[in-house]
Amino acid sequence: MDINRVAFSALVCLMSLVAGTLGGVLGMAAGIFVVPALTLIFGIDIRHAVGASLVSVIACSCGSAASAMENRLTNVRLAILLEIGTTLGALTGVVHGGIFPSSVLYLVFAAILLLSAHQMFRKRKAPSSAEDFGIPQDRWAASLRLNSSYPEPVTNQEIAYSVTRVWLGMILMYAAGAVSALLGIGSGVLKVPAMDSALRLPIKVSSATSNFMIGVTAAASAGIYYVRGDVFPRVAAPVALGSICGAYLGTRILMRTSNERIRTLFVVVLLVLAVKMIFAALRGDNSGGGI
Numbered sequence: 001m002d003i004n005r006v007a008f009s010a011l012v013c014l015m016s017l018v019a020g021t022l023g024g025v026l027g028m029a030a031g032i033f034v035v036p037a038l039t040l041i042f043g044i045d046i047r048h049a050v051g052a053s054l055v056s057v058i059a060c061s062c063g064s065a066a067s068a069m070e071n072r073l074t075n076v077r078l079a080i081l082l083e084i085g086t087t088l089g090a091l092t093g094v095v096h097g098g099i100f101p102s103s104v105l106y107l108v109f110a111a112i113l114l115l116s117a118h119q120m121f122r123k124r125k126a127p128s129s130a131e132d133f134g135i136p137q138d139r140w141a142a143s144l145r146l147n148s149s150y151p152e153p154v155t156n157q158e159i160a161y162s163v164t165r166v167w168l169g170m171i172l173m174y175a176a177g178a179v180s181a182l183l184g185i186g187s188g189v190l191k192v193p194a195m196d197s198a199l200r201l202p203i204k205v206s207s208a209t210s211n212f213m214i215g216v217t218a219a220a221s222a223g224i225y226y227v228r229g230d231v232f233p234r235v236a237a238p239v240a241l242g243s244i245c246g247a248y249l250g251t252r253i254l255m256r257t258s259n260e261r262i263r264t265l266f267v268v269v270l271l272v273l274a275v276k277m278i279f280a281a282l283r284g285d286n287s288g289g290g291i
Contacts, residue, residue, distance in 0.1 A: 016242025024250020027207030028188035051230035054222040056243040061215020063247030073208035089177025106281035113274035116193035140166040
């Protein structure tokens with residue numbers, strides 16, 4: 001047995017474990033950490049790195065789904081509804097791909113990330129009802145039974161929440177899907193701020209629901225990469241193993257961490273990604289896949 005190969009697989013698996021844990025906590029694709037690590041640290045070709053990243057997203061989604069649904073964090077009804085907007089947006093982005101310069105799109109994306117970070121940084125209590133914010137009950141949410149509750153281990157309380165402004169959430173998911181397709185990146189990083197700010201969901205519910213959604217989107221993309229031969233088993237296998245274990249661990253951490261700590265960590269990640277997008281725009285880089 002090749003010791004170097006075993007060491008490589010072990011290191012990749014460990015890296016993916018950390019990435020999956022962060023992805024599970026924040027509700028975003030672990031690819032934002034996997035792609036840079038595979039290309040910069042391990043010297044993996046960007047195509048194989050993105051292919052492995054998509055596998056990690058699916059594994060992360062599956063790993064977190066079991067624990068999140070067990071703890072009633074995931075709002076499945078809402079996830080299915082919002083996925084319609086994301087998918088339509090992605091199709092629009094694919095059709096209009098190449099019309100806008102990548103550097104301009106990266107700068108727009110960076111501006112969106114900075115705005116999202118600012119909105120999430122503004123402290124607010126976890127919503128228990130739409131009236132707490134002066135927003136009337138949403139008819140769509142009531143008709144589709146989107147309002148729900150989840151147990152909060154930190155306070156030992158049952159937290160009820162109401163989904164508001166479903167129409168705005170659909171528009172933002174459409175925009176997230178379109179930008180995602182235009183730039184070749186994942187939309188998970190935009191979904192959590194959208195659900196947190198527009199739909200007024202608790203941050204834990206936003207993270208868990210986003211994790212459920214990103215796996216659906218990544219599954220379609222991963223199939224294309226696999227047919228093209230860009231899913232390299234030697235890389236994808238340890239990435240999937242580490243990601244699925246990390247995502248399960250991340251969801252456990254999510255349950256036992258306060259909303260404000262999760263929000264602070266998410267703001268930091270958004271700021272880092274915004275800086276990354278600005279540098280990508282300045283360099284004319286078009287390899288931001290995996291976010």
